[in-house]
Ligand code: HEM
């Protein structure tokens with residue numbers, strides 16, 4: 490277990506943690522998109538859910554995702570201490586007691602799952618449980634320190650929210666949320682590896698076997714290109730399967746076309762200095778906007794054009 494180095498990595502806080510540090514543990518910026526994809530799954534679902542229950546379901550996805558992020562940081566405080574990007578997080582910076590983070594993460598996990606089950610249904614609660622367990626145990630604890638394919642398999646955790654949102658309304662899992670799961674699943678490698686290319690020295694310093702560290706930049710650029718091609722097919726699949734209409738089709742074609750173009754620039758680039766990797770930064774930033782766009786388009790499409 491990684492507990493000993495973690496304990497030694499952080500100073501003992503002199504005072505109880507500030508509420509802002511508890512919020513920081515939930516990785517609120519990353520989770521906005523996770524929550525948005527869950528909300529879109531919920532809004533795209535057929536059937537009716539009371540607005541208060543819909544709000545509760547989205548709150549549960551946010552709390553569950555925040556709980557998983559907290560447990561991720563509880564486990565990785567020693568690694569976070571070694572990376573510039575993460576060294577100022579509450580645990581490595583010594584602003585919070587490790588036990589407090591563990592209790593917060595476990596408590597929030599149970600609370601989010603139980604509230605989801607009571608407010609909506611136990612299928613939605615079960616999928617929320619799977620995504621929390623997947624992020625904490627499969628990705629963070631098992632795969633991340635062991636294999637460069639960690640985010641391909643582990644990334645599934647972040648792809649579940651549209652299924653959770655849909656299940657909260659319908660009590661089942663339809664073809665559209667599965668298609669959206671696939672889109673997010675294949676989007677994750679280009680999203681993350683674009684970033685990993687320009688923060689590679691951080692991951693190397695922390696000893697994490699991320700793809701650019703283990704396989705090098707050329708191989709990472711090739712893999713980004715490969716997964717972008719699969720992601721493009723996943724993006725167009727809902728149109729071909731007639732799960733969505735023209736509006737989504739137009740947004741998917743234009744939005745995915747730009748994604749493919751940016752990924753191609755990353756594939757072609759020979760830049761080796763992380764500080765100068767502009768194509769990689771562009772692809773990473775656009776990847777976030779892209780997913781917002783695609784999920785937003787699914788909802789508008791289902792509402793306006795169905
Ligand atoms: C295993 C899969 C993933 C990995 C390893 C990963 C990794 C990262 C990392 C390291 C960052 C930089 C965050 C920071 O500076 O603290 C980031 C940013 C971000 N990620 Fe991911 N990500 C993954 C999946 C996802 C998923 C599934 C979503 C949403 C559906 C997502 C949404 C975001 C957003 C919105 C940001 C920007 C946050 C900001 O503005 O600071 N990521 N990701």
Ligand SMILES: CC(C)=CCC/C(C)=C/CC/C(C)=C/COP(=O)(O)OP(=O)(O)O
Pocket residue numbers: 516519523550553554555557558561575617620621624633646647649650
């Ligand atoms: C509903 C639910 C439980 C959703 C889970 C959401 C989820 C798995 C999102 C994955 C995105 C994420 C924060 C990756 C960070 O990777 P990292 O932890 O390796 O990044 P770091 O280096 O910033 O810690």
